[in-house]
Amino acid sequence: MAASTPSGAPSSKEKKYDRQLRLWGANGQNKLESAHIALFNASAAGCEILKNLILPGVGQFTVIDDKLVEEADLGANFFLDEESLGKPRAERTAALLGELNPDVKGNYLVDSLSNTLSAKPELLNPRSTPFTHIVIISPVPTPLLLQIPIEIPVFLVNCVGLLFTLRISAPLHTIVEAHPESLVDLRLLNPWPELSALAAEKTKNLEVQQEMDGDEGMSDHEHGHVPYLVLLLKYLDDWKRRPEGDGTHPSSYKEMTAFRSFVQDKMRTHVPGGSEENYEEAVAAVLKHVRKAEVSEYAKTVLDHPACANVTSESTNFWIIAKAVKQFLESPEQGNGLLPLSGGIPDMKAESSGYVALQNVYKNKARHDAALVQKNVQSILSSIGREPSSISLEEIEIFCRHANFLRAISFRPFSAELSTDEFHKKVVKDAFESWDADSALINDYVAFRAFQEFITQNNGRAPGDTEGPLDEDTVEMQRLAKAYLSEVGCSLELAERTENIIGELVRYGGAELHNTASxxxxxxxxxxxxxxxxxxxxxxxxxxxxxxxxxxxxxxx
Amino acid sequence: MGRDTNPRKSLGSLHGRIKEARVLMVGAGGIGCELLKNLVLTGFGEIHIVDLDTIDLSNLNRQFLFGMQHIKKSKAMVAKETAGKFNPNVKLEAHHANIKDHNFNVKWFKTFDVVFNALDNLDARRHVNKMCLAADVPLIESGTTGFNGQVQVIKQRTTECYDCTHKPIPKSFPVCTIRSTPSQPIHCIVWAKSYLFVEIFGTSEESSPEVDPSENDENAGEIANLKREAEELKNIREKMASPDFAATIFGKVFAADIDRLRSMEDMWKSRKLPKALDYAQISEEAEKIDNSVAKNDQKVWTLAENYVVFADSLQRLAKRMLELKASVKDGEAAPILAFDKDDEDTLDFVAASANLRSLIFGIDSKSKFDIKQMAGNIIPAIATTNAITAGLCVLQAFKVLREDYKTARMVFLSRSADRAFSSEKLSPPNPNCEVCSVTRITIEADVSRATIGDLVDKVLREQLGYGEELSLLTKELLYDADYDDNKDTPLSEIGFGEETFVTIVDDDEEEPRINLVIVVTNTALPADGEPITVPEKFEIPRKLKAIPAGNGGGTNGLANGLKRSHEDLILAAGGEGANGNGNEPEQKKRKVDVIVENRDVNVKRAKVFEEKKDDDIIVLDDDGFITID
Incomplete structure (x- = not known):
């Protein structure tokens, strides 16, 4: 590093994390730095998972494992070396993983999951646990799995040979920043008065060719720089007013196509090159942007969620702002059926002044909408006895910008899956009825389900991990897979793919390959x-x- | 239970082949670190690592083979040292070098069973692609951007090559947009980085690939003005040691130059008039602001704050420059500074200057954080995506070692977990690809004696049956029917080294042959014999008819681009190349008509071709180019 720090240098931490801050921002980084991950079973896959959390700067990690390092571990696990042989895996992996990032605090416990559950219950009690997220590498017998409280997010991983599975169980998970491809919402069919006024003003003499400097006509340069958004607003209006029209916006595909030609025909073609880029942009944007502003299914799921209706003093900011957005949506004086505007517009051919004016109309509307939502938030906060200003305008603005992309995901608990409840049965049956069922990975799931049952019945032993003949384990795995299928209510014949996967699982004998673990x-x-x-x-x-x-x-x- | 118990159990007979395999990994960055770990622990017998780069702090969030103590050291060397400890049975060889160096020739590439590309730029990717095709070694190509990534298996005559599909060419802006009529933040950032910074601290002759200097009748006058402005700036540069350096620069670029622009009335008829900045007022306001404002990279700075950062960073840079100058010995080149997104002094200067210019033109200013991304073309990167990508590379290598290209896959990673990644079968080669759908031969030549004429007459016409109409290209046009200036020049004098790739384009109107690539290896041949070896006679396949132009079947048209641009130039100069070989002017015209499809690119290439004949003319490096999101 340079000997002297120039006055403009950000902290070395920001610099180290620069490339990822561009993916999740300071907000995401803060959450990452507040997390404490527990890893049960310091296998190669477990250590690789931790490595990828330690490098970007997770707050803390704790490795919990009761085994000693063997020669075979060295072949699969990068975080064990020759010196580690015979020592506790938890201690050695925690030490070597810790070297990856001095900002991360590493801990270890020489212990097993089952013993932790019985002897140190406070570690896995949702009220006293130091862990924010738990990673468990199989084999773990089912009864142990079901003892882990559903309030803590758990990531269960099976990693065998060339195969792996991940099962996530977590409490209700909410997302504001889903990072969709685009947040642009142009409201071309639902323009508000300021936008309509701007469009009318900018297209006043659109059809008039300028003959000389200073007359009211539009020069070719001006005509070729009217932003396409403005053009579409103008022509949508004209379209509605056509004598032969029925006074509505184009909606069917046929009408959209006709509308496209309607716009195309207005282009000036006597200009150099024979076409205008802004008109081409307008034509290209018709199918994408000429559509009614609607509330997405995902956003509906959030706004109709009971947690949104029943906001209490225990509610998180997410649900409080969601409720305020719902009030905005439903209020005739506020959104009147529309969500707060995101406010962004895409790049387009335009003079900078014209573009900036347009940008401001969108930005101001978005700001205005967010201010209304802020009012709603404040009154909700008062009603639940919280300080009305305890949620910042910035947080509300981010929420409003993403309102149509909000998510609330309910992860099903392990118990629902492993008891093969009705929901589970339906998902599996549906998957087997899909057109690509033969090659679908639902077949692999059946094999892994048998795998889970096998290790539960054999006290943690993986199929194939035996000195005896493999055939016995294969037959047992097939029997378990069939038993599961019958529980679901599917055909008792094992699919070829399931049989192959069972064959592979038994052949690997529960062993990890480094590359798959990685x-x-x-x-x-x-x-x-x-x-x-x-x-x-x-x-x-x-x-x-x-x-x-x-x-x-x-x-x- | 030995250390390779698990791999033996899972991989079966393949395990033996892996232990014997000799592989090359080009690039020891984000994907490279993961890949090397996987290769070492999977037990690949011998691994060569080539990387030119050194370790930077911003690598450490994912390139886990490196620590703080390794900053500024060679990536290849440190990667070897760190990863080597984890499997004593693997032989590692590190090369801190450029993969384009001459010692990494076709013969050397042929010694590997598989090559892995873990690179970050287009130019090197294309080079390795070409070398692997020539050496007939399978290549596993990979890349990541944020949560997205891809892995592609490339094998000559079996699959698509890297250049079979069109690769987007980085964006460039017309010089007048950058220098006179900016309308977006990016225009001001390019101005600050590629004009202002370079004029003050760099070598101003260097042209930036981001700026397209095309001249036409409309802007010829303005371009002349711009040249004069740049001259004036260069004179100010001499006063770097003076205490009012910042004030002088500021007065010139943010006031005087703007006033001159304002006087060009035609320019502002339909544009918003720029407004020069008032130095006295701004500098007075700036007195209350501390220099540390530069550290706040999330905030969009005010006018006065931008001035503070501008003046402060300019002073820091000037100090560095003066120190460099003082340490230069006589006869050495004058020192320069180059923009580097990770060099705070240069970044501060570019961010503040870009924002000051934006304020003049009524364009939104940006935070330093955002400008860093735009100016440095920063690609977001994390460990997780690299880990997935590298793992997929090794899985594909298993297929390649079994020569099983039917089940090998092209894999795409996306951020969505609904389909964490998708894979598709490998596509067959694009029959119109100018890089892989070619015939290849190797010949030996004594490059100090052999000439283009020997190659054309003895090899191509006499032995392989070419007619009059053919062109020879390396990175530039060496010969065609209208351009035979080089015919008697020894190859060594026109850029042939130890190993040189020459592309032969058959310009026959009726049934042209597909392109032929001759790898010319320099060999000391007996002085009394021919200076060139002649290959066996063989028939080169003809091109498919009705070549689809443009997107789908499009190629990068490297050879044709060059060839066409050369014809463009000749024609522009009045067709002086025509030398009475029976080529009718009408025919020439027709050829030119075909050019139009790719006109922009060709014109641009033609310019570069004209100005920088000696340089590597088509450097389309990912780094340093501007992309806008």
Whole structure:
């Protein structure tokens, strides 16, 4: 590093995390730095997951494992070295992982999950646990799994040979910043008075060709720089007023196509190049942006959620602002059926002054909407006995900008899945009825379900991890898979794919391959980061990976 | 239970092949660190690592083989040192070097079973792609951006190559937009970074790929003005040691130059008039503001704050420059400073200057954090995506070692977990690809004696049956029917080194052959014999008819782009290349008509071609280019 720090240098921490701050911002980074991850079973996959959380700066981690390091560990786990042989895995992996990032605090416990549950219950009690998120690497017998309280987010990972699975169980998960491809909401069919006025003013003499300097006509330069948004607003209005029209906006595909030509025909073609870029942009934007502003299904799920209706002093800011947004949406004086405006507009061909004016109309409307929501928030806060200013305008503005992309995800608990409840049965049956069922990873799930049952019945032993003949384990796995299918109410014949996966699982004998563990480490850590930062949309709730065909599948099980 | 118990159990017979494999990994950055770990622990027998780069603080959030103590050290060397400890059975070799260096020739590439690309720029990717095709070694290409990534398996004649599909060319802006009529923040950022900074601290002759200097009748006058402005700035540069350096620069670029622009009435008829900044007023206001405002990179600075950062960073840079100058010995080149997004002094200067210019033109100013991303073309990066990508690379390598290209896959990663990633079958080669759908031969030549004429007459016409109409290209046009200036020049004098790739384009109107790539290896041949070896006679396949132009089947048209641009130039200069070989002017015209499809690119290339004949002319590096989100 440079000997002297120039006065403009940000802290070295910001610099170290620069590339990821561009993905989740300071807000996401703060949440990451407040998290404490517990890892049960310091396998290769477990350590790779931790590595990918430690590097970006998770607050703390604790490795809990009761085994001693063996030679075979060295071949799969990067975070164990020759010196580690014979020492506790928890101690050695915590030490080597800790070297990755001096900002992260590492802890370890030489213990097992079952003993922790019985002898140190306070560690896994939601009221006293120091852990914010728990990672468990299988094999874990089902009864132990069901003892983990559902209030703590748990990431259960199976990693065997070229295969792995991830199962997420977490309390109700809310997301403001889902990072959709675009937040742009142009409201072309629902313009507000200021926008309509701007469009009318900017297109006053659109059809008049300028003959000489100073006359009221538009020069070719001006005509070619009217922002396409303004053009579309003007022509939508003209379209409605056509004598042959019925006074409505174009809506069917046929009408949209006709409207496109309607716009195209107004382009000046005597200009150099024979066309105007802003008109081309307008034509190209018709199908994408000429649409009624609607509340998305995801946003509806949030606004109609009981937690939104029943806001109490215990509610998080998310639900309080959600309720305020719902009031905005329903109030005829406020949103009148529309969500607060996001306020962004895309780049377009325009003079900078014209573009800035347009941008301001959108920005001002968004600011105005957020101010109304802020009022609602303040009165809700008063009603639940909280300080009315305890939620900042900035937080409300971010929320409003993302209002149409809000998410509330209910992860099903392990108990619902492992007891094969009606919901679970339906998901599995549906998956088997889909057109691609033969190659779908639901077949892999059946094998993994048998795997879970096998380790439960064999006290944690993985199929194939035996000195005896493998055939016995294979037969047992097949029997368990069939028993599961019958419980679900599916055909008792095992699909070819399920049989193959069972074969692979038994062959691997529960052993990890470093490369698969590393891949799992990337994917699982990525989902954990999404949950910790409450940004981006995590997988719900089971992700399966098959390294033989490089495929993944996701199911709500 | 030995250390390779698990791999043996899971991989079966493949495990043996992996232990024997000799692989090359190009790039030891984000993907490279993950990949190297996976290769070492999977037990690949011998791994070579090539990387030119050194370690930076901003790498440490993902490049876990490096620690604070390694900053400024070679990535390749440190990666080898750290990863080597984890498997004593693996042989590691590190090269702190550029993969384009001459010792990494086709022969060397041929010694590997698989090559992994873990690179961050287009130019090097294309180079390795080309080398692997020539050496017929399978290549596993990968890249990530934020949560997105992809892995592609490339094998000559079996799959698409890296250049079979169009790769977007980085955006550039017309010079007048940058220098006279900006309308977006990016225009002001490019101005600050590629004009102002370079004029004050760099070598002003260097042209920036972000700025397209095309001249036309409309802007010729303005371009002349701009040249004069740049001259004046260069004179001010001499006063770097003077205490009012900042005031002088400020008065010139934010006041005098703006006043001159304002006087160009035509320019502002339909644009908002820029407003020069008032130095006296702003500097007075700035007295109350502390220099530490530069540290607040999330805030959009006020006018006065921007001035404070401008003046402070300019002073820091001037001090560095003067120190450098003082340490230069006679005869050494004058020192320069280069913009680097991770160099705070340069970033502060560019951010503040860009914002001051934005304020003049009524454009939104931006926070330093945002400007850093736009000016530095920063690509977000995290450990998780790199880990997934590297894991997928190794899985594909398993397929490649089995020569199983049917089940090998092209894989795309996305941020959505509904389909964490998707994979598709490998596509067959694009028959119109100018990089892989070519015939390749290797010949030996004594480059100090052999000439283009030897190549054209003895090899191409006599032995391989080419007609009159053909062109030879390396990175520039060496020869065609209308341009034979080089015919008697020894190859060594026109850029041939130890190993040189020459592309032969058959310009036959009727049934042109597909492109031929000749790898010319420099060899000391007996002085009394021919200076060039002649290959066996063989038939080169003809091009498919009705070549679809544009997107789908489009290629990067490297060779054609060059070729066409050259013709453009000749024609622009009055067709002086025509030398009575029976080529009718009408035919020439027709050829030119075909050019139009890719006109922009060609014109741009033509310019560069003209101005920088000696340089590597088509450097399309990802780094340093501007992308707008």
């Amino acid at each position: 891949l799992a480490g990337g994917l699982v850590a990525q989902e954990i980061i999404k949950i910790i930062t409450q940004q981006y949309v995590p997988g719900n709730n089971t992700i399966l990976f098959d390294g033989i065909s490089s495929k993944t599948g996701t199911y709500v099980l």
